[in-house]
Amino acid sequence: MSAKNSFQPAWTEKPPKTGSYRSIFKWGGPAEFKHPSSAWYAMIKETFGMTDADFKKPQLEGNEKVEVKQAISLSERQISAFMDIVGKKNVATDDYSRVKYSHGKTIHEAMDLRHNIVRHVPDIVIHPRDKKDVRRIVDYCNAQKIPVYVFGGGSSVTFGLQTPRAGVTLVMTTHMNRLLSINEFNQTARVQPGMFGRDYEEALNQAPERFDTDLRYTGGHFPQSFEYSSVGGWVLTLGSGQASTYYGDAYDLVLSQEYVTPAGSFKTLDFPATATGPKVNDIMKGSEGAFGVLVEQTMKIFRYMPENTQRFAFMFHSWDEAVDASREIMQGEFGFPAIYRISDPEETEVGMKLFGIHGTPIDSLVNLRGFKPMERCLCIGTTEGEKGYARHVKEQITRICKQYRAMSLTGYATRLWEKTRYKEPYMREDLQDYGLIIDTVESGVTWDNLHRLHRGARAYIKKRPQTICMTHASHFYPQGTNLYFIFILRAKDLQDYRRFHDGLLDAILQNGGSISHHHGIGKLFGRLMEPHLGREQMDVLRVLKNHFDPHNIMNPGGQLGLDPP
């Protein structure tokens, strides 16, 4: 090995210091890391004109102890009223809690925290024990006009957790985090919204041991944030899991919900279908804490049969062919794959480096067979369900991919991808330690507009010099899919980045994409809601907001663009 290759960038390997800013913005488990592969490292140096020398000492790591300048504006009396409700130990007023529970994983927030900038904090943080606590808290806040924010897994990338009006933040993951019961007849699980995705899935997988069921179950929802997002957050922000093409989006997975709102508490009907007017269950989905607090939910669950999972991967000659084949697959009426993802040419190259395909015999074979770099497109996926179904869907996918001149890579590439499926976000910190930003923006799109949106958003991103832009589609429907843009760039400062990011969203809107396919709106995209939906439809959301929350105490300050003018 040459001296050059033996250099190892000084990626941070230490868990962040307790009480530090870094411990707040760092993704995932404190002691968990995933560093860029050596091929990625080489790519980054080349793209940004950097050398090994630039990767010797991480910058602006945010290791400082969190400090809050904002005074607590609630009175002693108000604070003790909350303590009376939930008990003293479930009310926190310390600086660290106030910052931790008001920040998500938006890159903008990480940039601020690295500079020890704290723009917003709640006055206090409350850990409600149950829905009765939530009812009493909301009643009190409504009477006293105290803003109420809700914190689940904390994985928001849309300023969903920001607390611009201070007030209180309710942390749902501390106590309200249990799987309450499994109904095997109905294949449903009654769950508290503060349960983390990983815990939820584990409990379902272990249902016979924990709930004395006959069968094992899965929730079918595996977003990249799976380990650090909450079951309630999935529904409130309309998330999608990596296997959504088969299992459905969070929207499809909720049978009923129970809410505490300033206008009252209620549990929606839990019929599998009912023709009783507009469905309140659906009206509440995606309300992002602006209508009330989700306190319980009944989720559809599925039989857990991992032994039936089939994997496949293909290389296409072009993006056009990958898209056409995918459309044929999704409209073929033979069932649906679970995971299904196609990468555009740039993501294919970058992804092969990331997943470790680069330099393997597969890589050589792909080159040999004439699949050209920056033209070829990777497709990976799985089929699940009953054994014969999984097999049949895979056979049909294979048939169609071959018809579109794709080459099978076997399930190997998919296995490589699976290893890192939840780990990729960890690279954020590594890159940012050296002044680089990796971030994502995503959009829903119909088939007939896919190429226009892809070209339009890419053109905007690539206009910026030295910018890597990877695109994939990963959630499929017969009528269309999503486009997920991942970009790596260097930004002078937050303002520079913000300008770029805002412009990208505008470019997506101008090219007919939706503002978000599954990240939600939060406060970051709120300004785009009215241009996107039009005044008449925003008025519908506003009238609902005003009904549930006439004093605008629920997640005020821009969520969903719903603040009264």
Added chain:
Amino acid sequence: MSAKNSFQPAWTEKPPKTGSYRSIFKWGGPAEFKHPSSAWYAMIKETFGMTDADFKKPQLEGNEKVEVKQAISLSERQISAFMDIVGKKNVATDDYSRVKYSHGKTIHEAMDLRHNIVRHVPDIVIHPRDKKDVRRIVDYCNAQKIPVYVFGGGSSVTFGLQTPRAGVTLVMTTHMNRLLSINEFNQTARVQPGMFGRDYEEALNQAPERFDTDLRYTGGHFPQSFEYSSVGGWVLTLGSGQASTYYGDAYDLVLSQEYVTPAGSFKTLDFPATATGPKVNDIMKGSEGAFGVLVEQTMKIFRYMPENTQRFAFMFHSWDEAVDASREIMQGEFGFPAIYRISDPEETEVGMKLFGIHGTPIDSLVNLRGFKPMERCLCIGTTEGEKGYARHVKEQITRICKQYRAMSLTGYATRLWEKTRYKEPYMREDLQDYGLIIDTVESGVTWDNLHRLHRGARAYIKKRPQTICMTHASHFYPQGTNLYFIFILRAKDLQDYRRFHDGLLDAILQNGGSISHHHGIGKLFGRLMEPHLGREQMDVLRVLKNHFDPHNIMNPGGQLGLDPP
């Protein structure tokens, strides 16, 4: 043949007289009939203690010419304003139009009309030419506080078309009845809401000839009212087709909708998925004309591959086994059948008589194999989609049914059922001509409550002497199904029937069913909405109603139970 067997009841074979009440309440095509089979005839005579002598002369046929006593309360000026908008020939003030376009197919309405009783009529009937007309009409009505009712196919069985506050009725099927375009990329059809189901399906099937598409399509929606219901009505009342278990309910089939409401016009987003807050598209589904007028809709469509349809039929030893097998099928993760229907013991007996299985070799074989009358349960269905998928789903269904000791009847019984699938409602008139009522009520239910609801509703119905009650489940989900109760009885008068019907709905609610699975609410079930949903959720619907329609001009008088107090 004995003399007794050769008697033929005097079922009416003549199309109703033009302009008669009968021409309004008679189901379907004027010259189309389906009479009870001879086995049914025998059953009816036995149940109700009737003899051939009772079936010699039909009674209260409603052959009289329609007459309206209600004066037109709109002023000349108002009527000519409408004429200015849509043209004189698209405004009708004649008695016949006023009655025809304010009556649906609720049995109560037929009872009234047979007695020449007309309780409600609109002042005038308008046939809008396009959405611009609708916009101008709604604006004018909103300014003048004139009630607006909307009439599609006219198949409502919930008083959905009643006009208790007079005003105007818009008939959507006259002009706004076209398939506007097919988007083959997205597999969507842009359609006007006044298109009849049969025309819609025919146009999709013939898409290559009519729209120059590559493929043929199906809408996947086949309610029993298919021929005489409108595409808009499906969405507004949350209908389900007979193949909904595969294709989804009307709710699932609409990608986007365009509305004219007093609060403005808008078209909802048409992304296959989008995380942009509560979905206005979903808020409008099931609004039953109480929020505004649906003027255009984009429907998901499917590839039309009838050559792949597989049929199956089974006989189970018991209702318990039929239900358990069905649950296993719907939760098996191998895809879904298209049509799937299980009949309870009484429907099985009556159905075998209706579909003509009674007395065939199948009947003998079933008896021989020990499937006992009033215990055994019939299951019929189809699988559709891609060939291998349809085959695989059928194989799995067969495997599971056999596991539950069911006997295959081949696809023969299903073919028999298919022949009459849209024709059964015609028997209404035959029975009513001899003083008997056949009517239906249906409910959504979770698996764990199915038996309770079945027993509870049946107990109520059978408490009434001389009452036939057939029950089936015909729309399936992993989480549950629907129960569809068909009953034949004799009622002294409308009041007697109404008391029975109201009591049945109460029994359904008391036993945990939904008020409606796919018939909708209309004005007939409006009173049950608040007990069913609770005040908090009704308030959500009320606030939407008040937003869209502050003067309560849209379908006022009880629709969805939404009138202001």
